[in-house]
Amino acid sequence: MTSPSAASLGDRLASASMFMGTILGTIVLIGVMLSLDLFLARVDSRESARHAASEYSAGIRLLQQGRANDAAERFGAAVAINRSNVNYALALGEAQLDDGRTSEAEATIKALLDRAGNDGAVNLTMAHVLEHQNRLQEAKAYYHRAIFGRWGADSTIQRRQARFELIELLAGHGAGGELLAELLPFEETPADSVALRRRLGHLFNLAGSPGRAANMFRDLVRRDPTDADAYAGMGDAALAMGNLKTARADLAEALRLNPGSAQLERRLAIADTALSLDPTARGITAAQRFARSRGLLARTLAMISPCEAPSPLLDSIVALLRRSPSTGTSEGDAEALVGRATVLWNAKPARCDRAAPDEVLQVLQTRLAQ
Amino acid sequence: MDSTVQSKNVARPAWYTHAADLLENVRRREDRLALILSLLIGALVGLVVVAFILLTGRLAAHMYPSSGAAWRRIVVPVLGALVTGGLLFRFFPDARGSGIPQTRAAIFINEGTISFRTILGKFVCCSMSLASGIALGREGPSVHIGSGIASVIARRLGLSAAQVRWLVPVGASAALAAAFNTPIAAVLFSLEEIMGDLHAPILGSVVLSSTTSWMVLHLVLGDEPLFHVAAYHLVAPSELLIYSALGIVGGLGAVAFVRLLLWLRTAFRRLPRSTIWIQPVVGGLCVGVFGFWVPAVLGVGYDQVDRALSSDLALRVLVSLAILKIIATSVCYASGNAGGIFGPSMFIGAMIGGAVGHVAHAIFPETTAGPGAYALVGMGTAFAGIIRTPLTSVIMIFEVTRNYSIIVPLMISNLIAFYISQHLQREPIYAALARQDGLHLPHGAPRQVATKLQVQTALQPSPVPLRLDVPVAEAHRRMMGGSFRSWPAEDEEGFAGMIRLADVTNAIAQGRATATVRDLLDDGDHRAKGDSVPHVHSDHPLGLALARMGATGHSVLPVVSRANARTLVGVVTLHDVLDAYGVAHQDDSSEDSQDHD
Numbered sequence: 001m002t003s004p005s006a007a008s009l010g011d012r013l014a015s016a017s018m019f020m021g022t023i024l025g026t027i028v029l030i031g032v033m034l035s036l037d038l039f040l041a042r043v044d045s046r047e048s049a050r051h052a053a054s055e056y057s058a059g060i061r062l063l064q065q066g067r068a069n070d071a072a073e074r075f076g077a078a079v080a081i082n083r084s085n086v087n088y089a090l091a092l093g094e095a096q097l098d099d100g101r102t103s104e105a106e107a108t109i110k111a112l113l114d115r116a117g118n119d120g121a122v123n124l125t126m127a128h129v130l131e132h133q134n135r136l137q138e139a140k141a142y143y144h145r146a147i148f149g150r151w152g153a154d155s156t157i158q159r160r161q162a163r164f165e166l167i168e169l170l171a172g173h174g175a176g177g178e179l180l181a182e183l184l185p186f187e188e189t190p191a192d193s194v195a196l197r198r199r200l201g202h203l204f205n206l207a208g209s210p211g212r213a214a215n216m217f218r219d220l221v222r223r224d225p226t227d228a229d230a231y232a233g234m235g236d237a238a239l240a241m242g243n244l245k246t247a248r249a250d251l252a253e254a255l256r257l258n259p260g261s262a263q264l265e266r267r268l269a270i271a272d273t274a275l276s277l278d279p280t281a282r283g284i285t286a287a288q289r290f291a292r293s294r295g296l297l298a299r300t301l302a303m304i305s306p307c308e309a310p311s312p313l314l315d316s317i318v319a320l321l322r323r324s325p326s327t328g329t330s331e332g333d334a335e336a337l338v339g340r341a342t343v344l345w346n347a348k349p350a351r352c353d354r355a356a357p358d359e360v361l362q363v364l365q366t367r368l369a370q
Numbered sequence: 371m372d373s374t375v376q377s378k379n380v381a382r383p384a385w386y387t388h389a390a391d392l393l394e395n396v397r398r399r400e401d402r403l404a405l406i407l408s409l410l411i412g413a414l415v416g417l418v419v420v421a422f423i424l425l426t427g428r429l430a431a432h433m434y435p436s437s438g439a440a441w442r443r444i445v446v447p448v449l450g451a452l453v454t455g456g457l458l459f460r461f462f463p464d465a466r467g468s469g470i471p472q473t474r475a476a477i478f479i480n481e482g483t484i485s486f487r488t489i490l491g492k493f494v495c496c497s498m499s500l501a502s503g504i505a506l507g508r509e510g511p512s513v514h515i516g517s518g519i520a521s522v523i524a525r526r527l528g529l530s531a532a533q534v535r536w537l538v539p540v541g542a543s544a545a546l547a548a549a550f551n552t553p554i555a556a557v558l559f560s561l562e563e564i565m566g567d568l569h570a571p572i573l574g575s576v577v578l579s580s581t582t583s584w585m586v587l588h589l590v591l592g593d594e595p596l597f598h599v600a601a602y603h604l605v606a607p608s609e610l611l612i613y614s615a616l617g618i619v620g621g622l623g624a625v626a627f628v629r630l631l632l633w634l635r636t637a638f639r640r641l642p643r644s645t646i647w648i649q650p651v652v653g654g655l656c657v658g659v660f661g662f663w664v665p666a667v668l669g670v671g672y673d674q675v676d677r678a679l680s681s682d683l684a685l686r687v688l689v690s691l692a693i694l695k696i697i698a699t700s701v702c703y704a705s706g707n708a709g710g711i712f713g714p715s716m717f718i719g720a721m722i723g724g725a726v727g728h729v730a731h732a733i734f735p736e737t738t739a740g741p742g743a744y745a746l747v748g749m750g751t752a753f754a755g756i757i758r759t760p761l762t763s764v765i766m767i768f769e770v771t772r773n774y775s776i777i778v779p780l781m782i783s784n785l786i787a788f789y790i791s792q793h794l795q796r797e798p799i800y801a802a803l804a805r806q807d808g809l810h811l812p813h814g815a816p817r818q819v820a821t822k823l824q825v826q827t828a829l830q831p832s833p834v835p836l837r838l839d840v841p842v843a844e845a846h847r848r849m850m851g852g853s854f855r856s857w858p859a860e861d862e863e864g865f866a867g868m869i870r871l872a873d874v875t876n877a878i879a880q881g882r883a884t885a886t887v888r889d890l891l892d893d894g895d896h897r898a899k900g901d902s903v904p905h906v907h908s909d910h911p912l913g914l915a916l917a918r919m920g921a922t923g924h925s926v927l928p929v930v931s932r933a934n935a936r937t938l939v940g941v942v943t944l945h946d947v948l949d950a951y952g953v954a955h956q957d958d959s960s961e962d963s964q965d966h967d
Contacts, residue, residue, distance in 0.1 A: 015528060016391075022526040026410050033417035037590045040424040047428065076682060080673045083598055107681060107740070111600050 052081035056088055059095065068098035086116050093125050097132060105129045120149030124162050131169060140166065140178075164199075171206050180207035187212060194220065201233045210240035228258035232267070239271060242367030244278060247271045274363040279338055286334070293337035297321060300341045300361060307352040317344060342368055403533075408540055408575040411523060412582025415516040415544035419583070420590050422493060422515065423549065426508060429501030430669050434661075443503065443665055444658035450502020451654025454495045454708055459647035462491020467703065468507075468710035469514025471804040473542055473564060474811050482521050482534035489518035495708040499650075503668035505657045505698035509549045510710020513564075516545025516583075536572050539564045543576040544583035550712075551596050553584040555766035562759045563800070566812055596672065599679045599771040602743035604779060609738055612730045613747055613779035616723055617786025620748055623722045624715075624755025624787060625794045627696045631711070632802050634704035639806065646706065653702035660694045667694045671717045675749070678724040679771070681742035685728040688741075692721035711799070715756040716749045723748015746771060747780045755787035758798040825915050826908040828946035829929055832938050835860035836869065838888035845887050846874045854943070856926040859887050864936030867891045867903050868924055905930045908939055912950055915942050 059074030075092035082088060089112045096105035109126045116122050127142035143166035151158040163182060170179040186200050201216035214237035220230035235250035248271040255264040275281070277299070279292035301317055308314060317340055345365050433446045458466050465488055476484045496511040520541025524534040539560040546556035557580050561567060604610070638649055661668040666687075674691065677683050683691075699714040727744025750767040754760045763784055768777060797805070804811045835858040836845050849857050855871045873890050877883070904922040906915045908929055915927055925944040931937040 019527055022523060023406075023410070025526075026414060026523055030410070030413050030417060033414065033421065034586075034590075037417050037420045037424070040421060040428070041590050044424050044428055047431065051431070076677070080676055083594070104681070107600060107742075111598075111680075114601075 048081050052078040052085065052088065055081065056091065059091060063091075063095055063098065068095050071095040072099055072101075086112065086119060086122065090122055090125060093129070097125070097129055102129055102132050106133070118145075118150045120146045120151040120155070120158060120162065123149050124165070127162075127165070136169070136173060139169065143169070167203060171203060176206075176208045179203065180209050183207055183209070183212075194223070198229060198233070201230070201237075205233065205236050205240060208240075210237035213237040214241070226257055228254045228261075228264075231257060232264055235267060235271070239267070239274075239363050240366065242363065242370050244271060244275045244363065244367060247363075248275060270359050270363060273360045274367070277360065277364060278367060279334060280367065290334040290337070293334040293341070294321070296361075296364060297337045297341040297344070299358070300344050303358045303361060304344060304348045304352050308349060313344065313347060338368065403529075404536075404572075404575045405578065407520075407523065407527075407537060408578035409582050411516075411520045411537065411541050412544040412547075412579035413586050414523075415519050415541050415579070416548040416583030416586030417590070418493070418515060418519060419512045419545050419548035420587055422497060422512060423508065426497050426500045426670075429497060430503070433501055434503050434665075434668060440662055443661040443668060444655075447503040447654040447658040447661065447668065448651055449654075450498055450504060451650040451652075451702075451705075451707055452648075454499045454502075455647050455650035455706065457491070457495050457498075458650070458706065458708060462487060462495060464488040465491030465495050465514075465708055466706050467708065467803070468510030468712070468800075469512075469517075470510050470563065470710070470712075471800045471807070471809070471811070473514050473517040473538065474566075474800065475804060475807075475809050476517065476521065477535050477538050477564070478811050479809060481531040482524065482536075482538045484514070484518035484521040484538070486518070486522050489515050489522065492518070492708065499708045500670060502654070503657060503661060504653060504702050504707045504709055505660075505667055505669065505671070505695060505714060506702050506707060506709020507670060507711060507713025507715075508709070509546060509712035511708065512545040512549035513542045513710075514545075516541040516543075516548075517564075520544075536575070539572060540575045540579045544579040547580040547583040548587045550766065550770060551584070551587060552766050552769035553580045555762050555769050556580045556583075558762040558765055559759060562762050563757065595772050596770045597676050597679055599746055599773050600742060601775060602739050602746060602773065603775040605739050606737040608734075610779060610782060612726070612734075612738060613744075613783045614786055615730075616726045616744055616748060617751055617783035618790060619726055620719060620722055620751030620783065621755045621787035621790030621794075623692065623696070623718060624752050624791045627700065627715075627718060627752075628756055628791070628795050628799045628802075630696065631700040631703055631799070632806070634700050635803070635806055638704050638706065649705045650702075650707045651705075653698075653705035653707045656701040657698045660698050664690060664694055666691055667698050670713050671695070672713070675717055675720045675745075678720040678745040679742050681724070681727075681740040681745075683721075683724060683741075685725055688721045688725040688728065688745075692718055692725060695721065711756065712753075715753045718756075719749040719752025720745040721748070722752060743776060746773065746776060747783050750780050751783045751787040754784040755791040756799060758788065758791065760784050760788045823912040823950055824908065825906050825910045825912060825929055825942050828912060828915070828942050828950040829908055829940045830943070830946060832858055832928070832941045835865065835938065836887050837861070838866055838886060838891070840887050841883065842874055842877045842885045842887065842890065843883040845869065846871075846878055849874060854926045854941070856924045858928055858938055858941065859891060860938070861888075864934070865928060865930060865938040866936075868926070868928055870924065903928070905935065906942060907932050912947050916944075916947055919944055919947070 055074045055078035059071040059078065062068075062071035062074060072092060072095035075088060075095050078085070078088040079092050089108060093105045093108040093112065096102075096108060106126075106129050109122060109129055112119075112122050113126060123142045124146035127139045127146060130136075130139035130142060143162060146162040147159050147166070163185070167179060167182045170182060183200065183203055186196070197216045197220060201213045201220070204210070204213035204216060214234055217230040217233035217237065220227050221234065224230070231250045231254035235247045235254060238244075238247035238250055248268065251264060251268040251271055255261060255268055258264060277292055277295055279289050279296055281292075284292070297317065298321060301314070301321070305314065320337075320340060342365065345361065433450075434442050464472065464485070469492060472488075473484070476482055492511050492515050496508065500506065500508055517538045518541070520537040521534060524537040529537070542564050543556045543560035546559055547553040550556070557573070557576050560576050560580075561573065565572070638652075641649065657667060666674045674683070678688060695714060695718050699711060699718075702709065703711060724741045724745035726748065727739070727741030730738045730744065731741055746767065749770075750763045753763040753766065757763070764777065764781055767780055768774060801811060833852050833854060836848065838859055838861045845857070849855075849871045856868045857871070859866045859869050869887055869890055873893075877885055877890055882889075904918050904924060905928045906918060909932075918927060919925060926941050927943075929939045929942055931939055
């Protein structure tokens with residue numbers, strides 16, 4: 001017979017063996033399952049990544065075919081599979097934008113910005129979205145973030161491209177001061193970049209910095225004396241600076257190099273007319289100066305009267321023109337007429353420029369301001 | 371034989387005996403055992419559920435790929451349902467359906483027993499079923515698998531039936547934490563739905579297993595939320611009205627889904643038993659036909675939920691997906707496929723919410739958020755309406771989306787849907803499903819009735835208390851003149867304790883007629899010293915009064931003020947307690963007949 005204590009120990013040992021075996025078995029099973037799970041997770045990750053990449057490629061192909069809606073579907077599928085990939089979400093946003101779904105594109109890119117707020121490409125796409133929505137102030141902010149954001153290996157080119165997109169936006173909306181601020185970093189552009197200098201020259205003209213524009217074009221002419229566009233640019237810059245004779249000479253040379261250009265002919269005509277009306281020209285008589293001054297005032301009044309309500313200023317100028325003789329009189333009378341013309345020009349409402357802009361007067365007033 | 375055992379025992383080295391003693395000691399110390407088992411069960415269940423999710427996802431990607439031929443979307447679900455139907459019928463009859471009612475049945479009926487075969491069947495059949503496109507969810511089956519693993523381990527360890535029962539919700543919590551990536555909601559769900567008691571004493575173990583499982587999930591799959599949601603917020607206070615409207619629509623949608631599912635299930639159960647194996651094919655065919663035209667109906671559909679949350683689905687798509695999913699899930703479940711209704715509830719809710727959001731945003735674009743915000747709230751709304759766990763649903767949406775900004779609209783919408791659902795469909799879905807299977811599981815209503823019955827409903831005025839210096843003989847005379855067998859005593863500070871008629875009678879019989887009430891109270895240690903005297907408060911449940919009467923042998927308990935335990939508010943007697951419960955008495959004249967004296 002087994003003693004009670006021995007039997008008790010036997011039971012305890014059997015029970016403990018079962019207990020210990022189950023605990024150890026569970027621990028071993030945890031190890032096995034962990035290995036299996038890690039393997040399955042790796043397979044899942046690999047297959048998912050492959051699937052997402054194929055959806056992305058299909059989306060790119062559809063986008064190239066102009067099927068933005070279908071492309072967005074594919075990109076959406078790629079994003080759903082692999083949310084960590086910024087390129088997929090960015091492509092989705094761009095496709096939605098191409099498809100005209102700007103609010104969806106905004107939501108997509110906004111979500112992306114939460115994860116990649118410093119990414120240059122993401123910020124640039126957001127700027128595009130906002131530009132489409134005509135939210136220009138916000139768009140400008142995102143352009144700036146794109147310019148100073150993080151880019152890949154070709155960051156200099158990407159940043160320059162982003163800045164140029166902002167410049168185009170500013171140029172399109174007549175934001176002269178801001179445009180000039182964005183252009184200034186390009187002033188020291190490498191000399192071998194002909195196309196870039198040409199583009200910058202025109203943009204400097206647009207930004208109201210004709211001196212810088214003239215420098216750019218002068219450099220181009222130095223390299224290629226037959227560059228009609230560079231002469232035209234120099235002519236425009238000279239016109240903007242009020243250097244009428246220089247402008248005429250440059251524009252005439254441009255027209256010689258590029259005969260038949262209607263645009264050049266029109267610009268040359270403006271320069272010629274401005275020269276013939278310029279009351280500050282040297283070598284003309286007092287009577288000619290007076291006549292030109294009176295002509296300037298009359299032309300200014302003729303431009304402004306249709307778009308300006310009757311006012312004491314207009315009435316006084318009409319009376320002055322009626323009172324003043326058509327020829328002769330002193331230098332002082334001529335200056336008085338020019339002064340009235342300048343006052344009237346500066347007081348003109350903006351709608352006058354929109355209704356019937358007079359480029360000759362613009363050029364002459366620029367010259368007079370100097 | 372005996373000698374063999376003895377020789378074996380003798381042959382054991384000393385360390386083994388010590389280890390055996392140590393383990394035996396651990397096994398008997400419930401707190402330590404619970405700690406160890408919660409960790410082990412949490413880790414193992416988490417890993418099994420992760421494997422279940424990965425396998426299901428991968429298989430689905432191969433069985434009906436998005437770029438695959440349309441005919442596959444009909445053939446695959448039908449074949450899947452046919453194969454799983456056969457397996458369920460032949461080998462795993464207990465693996466059918468969601469798993470939540472089965473888990474509750476295991477706890478409340480089968481002493482926590484879930485067989486290994488059931489776990490295996492659930493894993494295999496649900497993987498095949500969900501991967502083939504059957505429109506059911508993976509969370510309910512995960513809960514069943516997790517509970518089963520806990521049950522098997524507990525029984526292998528030789529634990530008592532009570533301990534096995536306590537460990538089942540521990541496994542359930544771990545499973546849900548891994549399946550939904552929601553550790554807090556998993557704890558709440560295990561307590562609120564599985565146990566039906568938020569104050570269940572297993573809270574610590576449930577929390578531990580849930581967090582362990584969640585950590586395992588993150589170890590294997592990384593820190594990715596189940597759904598990706600933009601930072602929605604309340605655009606204008608008036609938007610709360612639209613969220614309330616969403617609560618009404620979501621509640622009605624939930625009722626429609628539950629009623630359709632229960633009605634269809636009743637219809638399927640009326641079919642001949644010989645057709646059980648083929649019935650799941652009806653679900654497969656239904657979802658296959660829907661999937662042929664609308665592939666998004668197939669499977670769990672969380673990618674579509676994600677799109678709805680990103681406002682990426684058109685109104686027409688949202689409405690059609692909500693309707694088709696309600697029908698497809700109802701038919702798939704009712705026909706006996708393996709899978710749950712947890713995930714489909716969220717799918718349906720997201721689509722309903724997105725649709726309401728689309729309409730609202732079209733009408734009030736300035737004062738409403740995008741459809742995605744409504745899809746998010748709709749998920750919780752439908753869940754609250756269908757599953758009827760409003761607290762779990764709020765926390766779950768928060769955890770699933772990690773978005774706190776929309777929690778107030780979510781709570782409002784949830785509660786409205788919950789009340790509508792409760793009003794129009796009295797029985798919660800899991801209780802109704804269990805009842806269809808002939809199981810009567812406990813649910814909230816009886817407990818609410820029990821909690822509503824408080825001591826104050828049976829409270830009656832106290833007899834004039836005996837002063838402590840009153841002689842026993844005088845006390846006996848006064849007690850015999852009343853109907854109580856226990857009598858309150860007081861001193862100058864107020865209530866001092868309860869004295870039993872039997873003690874007084876015994877004292878007189880022993881010749882201690884000159885002794886005072888104080889002496890008797892001191893003898894029996896029945897004087898008021900803090901909480902030592904058995905008492906109740908007027909807001910205590912009557913069940914507690916009954917339990918304390920049983921524990922102390924007093925058929926009369928003092929009811930004292932919560933502000934001052936020496937202030938006697940009244941008394942409650944066994945007779946009055948039974949009367950409050952509506953129990954008839956054999957002898958109304960002697961309410962103290964069951965006194966333990």
